[in-house]
Every structure is written in C-alpha cells, then in structure tokens.
Amino acid sequence: MSKKRKWLETTYRQAAERPARFSTVSDMELEPLYTPEDVADDYDRALGNPGEYPYTRGVYGSMYRGRPWTMRQFAGFGLPEDTNARFHFLLSQGQDGLSTAFDMPVLMGYDADHERARGEVGREGVSVTSIHDMARLFDRIPIGRITTSMTVNCSASVMLAMYLVVAERNGVPWEQVGGTIQNDMLKEFIAQKEWICPPVPSLRIVTDMIEFCAKKARRWHPVSISGYHIREAGSTAVQELAFTIADGICYVEQALERGLAVDDFAPRLSFFWNLHNDFLEEVAKLRAARRIWARLMKERFGAHDPRSMMLRAHAQTAGASLTAQQPLNNVARVALQAFAGVLGGVQSLHTNSMDETLALPTEEAVTVAIRTQQIIAEETGVTNTVDPLGGSYAIEALTDRMEREAMDYIRRIDEMGGMLRAIETGYPQREIAEAAFLYQRQLEKGVKTVVGVNKYSTPEELPIPMLKIDPAIEERQIQRVRKMKRERNSVAVREALSRIGEACRSTENLMEPICEAVRRDVTVGEISDVFRAEFGVYKDPGWI
C-alpha cells in the first residue's frame, strides 16, 4: 500500500472533515493531500528550469528578477480625446504599456454614424471611425517606444492598418511598431461573439494579418489567442485552456498552409488568459498551458526556434467574478486573482477595477487596480525568486491534471477535424453554455459561494461613484464623421474600396489595400461593408 493511501485510511480517516464538496470553482474535486507520489519524478521532462523547455516554470530565465510583468490597463471610452487623456493619466501613474478598448460599433464593423451604432458610440469603449480618430487617440503618445494592445477582432485588419498609418505619419517605421492586436476570430465564434463574416473568410483575414506582420511589421503580435472570453462566457478552467490551445493549433495550421515557416511567425503568437477566483486552479492552468504549447510546437509542428515554443501571455482578472453587491469586496478578489497570475508567470497583466460590474471604471477605481499590481510587484516579495510555487505537490499534481484533461479535449477536437469544424457544429459553444448553466445552478443551490451575493449579503448597499458617458458625445462624433465624409476625395475612396473588393475575391493579402484605404480616409464601416458584400454576413445560430 502506498504511503499516501495508508495515511488516507488511517490518520485522515480519524480526522474530522466538513460535509462539503471540496472542488474548484470549475468543479474539479481535489484530494485531501498531495504528496511526492502524485508528481512526476522526471524534473527535466515535466518542468525544466525557467527559460528552458518545456517552460513549465516560466518562459524567461530570470522572470520578474529580470523585469516585472508589464502593467497594462485596458482603457477606452467616449471620444478618442477622452481615451487619450486616460492613456496619458495611466502612463503618468507608472503604467508601462497601453491597451485599447474600442466601442461596440468598431467591434462589429460599423461607423459611428451608422443606424446600428445608436446608443453605443463611445459607451463600452472608444469610438474610432477613421484614421483621424486613431490619430487623436494616440496624440502625443510615443508609439515607437510604447507597446500598444488593441482589443478588436472582426475589424482588426482595419484598426491595425490605421495604427500603422498613424505611426508612418509620425515618422515611425512599421518595423519599429510594437504591440498586440487581439484578432482571435475563433474565440469570437466560440465565446465573445462579435463578427462580420462566417468562420472561413474570417480565418482568411486573420491569416493575412499573420503573414503581413511576419513580413512587414515584425515587432507586432498579429493574434492574441484568447481564453479570457471563453472563461467569461462560463467555461471551466480546463475548457478555457483546451479551447484556446485548440484555437492556437488552428492558426498555426492556417499559417503553415499559407506557406510560412513555423519559426517565421510562431514567436509572434501570444496568449491571453483569464484569472478567476480559484487560486490553485489558475496557477496550475497557466503552468500547464506553457508546457502543452511548448510540446505541441516542438513535437507536432517541428519548431526549432525556442521562441516559437514559449507561450507568452497577458492575463486579466475575471470580470464575471466581480459583484455589483458590496463592490469594495472586488478589490480583494482582484488582488488574489492577480496574485495567481503573477505566481503563474504571466508577462503582462490587467487588474479589473472594483466598479466594472456597474460601469466603465472611474479614475479612482483604476488607480486602486494599478496600485494592486504595484503592491504585488514591490511589497509582497514574490518576485524575489522565480516560480516560487514550483515543486508544490498540489500545484504540480494539478498542473499535470489540467494538462491531461485539456489534451483529452484537444484530441476530441482534432478528431472532429479541428477547431473550425468543431465551431461549425457548435461543440465548444454548447460545452461552455452547459458549464455556465451548471455553475449558475450551483450558485443558486449554495454549493458554490459568492461572498456578498449568495452568502453574507447585506440589505443596504452603499453606492460607489460611477463613470458616466455623456450621451452628447454620440451626436458630436456623428457630426464629425459626416463632415469628414463630405470633405474627403470620394473618387479616391471608391477606388480604394474596389481594390479591397478585388483582393477579397483573389488570394492577395488584404492588408496593403486596407492600409492604402485608411490613408484615403476610408472608414472601418466602409471596409467592413466590403467584407459583408464579398464574404457574407454571419448570423448567430442562437443555440441554447
């Protein structure tokens, strides 16, 4: 009998155990104890030292002793000028990278003056219709030095083109422009659900961007393979891990089919994870992700460049875990989630603000969120040694288990013919909806606790200050867009749009024609209309 089994049957059996379900937030049951018997004994194969294959302990040798993670708060609201002011504020508070939130019309490929944009302009992000807005957004920001992240997907090609043209007009060559664009269309169909055209042409545009960046903008990360939204939609941690890696596999396969060599583009693929409440599960997820990706890139795709095998990741604390009730409690949640991210070895981090379940964050709330990261980095001491949780029996056993369970999903998706096919049948969508429903049930039955909501609730809530978006900005932006459209050279606009149409109908890379169009003041909605006409419009199948 193993020592652990003996302990379970003697010492543990005699001890008291609460009548509870000892499971993670994703409902993964844990054992009472993990011991050396639960962890792999081949250190080099399972873990390796930091900066070495398979990167379980971190992608860089010195990790935060070399450089702390990038503190990158996602921001965007109102007119480009409003967000520009917030960017300058964030940089003045010690933040070292920018992250742009666009409004819903941008995210769905509509101009601010479109009928479907009513009520949505500048509300959930910043309004950008033309190159002029992009120039206002990055006014007095040194885009040759600062890296920028842009959260946009189906219209990402247009936003990247606008950003590059703004750089060009500021005398910064494309080769020097560093940053990331989310551009992960597969997870849009799976979870975030902002799209223009169906999956196949959407994937073609993504692949065009991977190819274009590999050739013309080599410091730019053309896809941020995102588990964040999959988790927000209600998936488990294993599903987040598995579906995201399966999306990554699909992008790699597409780029290889395009004729690119794996080491020419893979070092520029990056990842974006959710940081949820369950501390051990999240740390294990981040470590498992690095090991899975390293092995896939080396063994399945034959990568040689170690950078192709290194899963570098941004992470954001879980928006869906925040509560409208007792909102100050969110500060504690965010701190613990961010702590899991840091102990999981992420490269950049966004900490949510306590008020984000109610509205976009106020400046005061954002400041607390940044300070939370600074406290972790500079007060807690966890940056003094690399991967301090490595070797914890529980963490290593959970890391192995996350890898095993995620690989089961990945194999199933491979058997379906890959993620594109799986999405078309609704497989990941249904798995997530099922997990979300189950979690809601567990909450309502009290199996899972949300402090301040289904336990320890208080009848009277103290209101906290909230950011309000002035409804008048919509009208201002509409007038500005209309004026721009009246004054530009309409012949040049029409030519540029028909060039994009031709590129859509051929196999030509779309990015150069899109860059040329934005130089001529063509808007995001107009280019998206070409996509709609050429590729068709995707409709939500509405599975419940």
Place this chain on the structure above:
Amino acid sequence: MADKRLRILVAKPGLDGHDRGAKIIARALRDGGFEVIYTGLHQTPEMIAEAALQEDVDAVGLSVLSGAHMTLFPEVIRLLKDKGAADVAVFGGGIIPAEDAKKLKELGVRQVFTPGASTEDIVKWVRDNVTPRQ
C-alpha cells in the same frame, strides 16, 4: 385559457456578444415550464418587435450588457405599441444602474433584473406577473 403555456421571447438587442445571461435565462424559463424562443445575438429593436408578433409571445425579456439599454429598451416598447402589441410584457436585465432602471420602469418596462438576480426570482416573476395575451 388559464392553462395556456406562456410564450416568452428572450431577446438580445444591441451589438455586444454577452449572451451568457440570456442563454441561462432562456434555459431556466424553459425548465420553468414556459415556451421560450431565443432570438440570438445582435438584434435590432425592429427585429425583436417583429419576432414578438410573429411568434405571438406574451412577454419579451431583453438582455443588454453594453450600456445601450436607455436607447434599446424604450425603442422596443415604442415599436410594440406601434404594432398594436402594447400588452406584451417587456422585462429585462443586464448591467443597468438603479436610476436607469427607475426611468425604464416609468417608460413601461415591467421589471428590471440586475446582476445577482437568481433564475428562480426571474421565473417566479414571470409566473406571477405575465398573463396570456387575449
């Protein structure tokens, strides 16, 4: 008529893709014994009002998490009224500040559910407050 099963349209107006809540509510209402039709994402108020008439529903549940509720909810109510269906009960949920919820109720939204509301509360509210259209 008393035992006629209520028909509910769960609708997702606006441009955002946050359908986690709408789908959970749709499923909970179905489990609660109602006939549920879900529109899918990215519906315009016109599409929703049209679907409400075509499907002959007794109530419409709107889910908005993009902040555009003050534009979208009243528009659905106005269109239903224009089409002679002012008696279709409109309720909704999402990230809706208390003061907006109050205004929406004045504009004819029958109930507004905010984060933390349980599916049981919503099913119960429908059962107690929605009556079959004549």
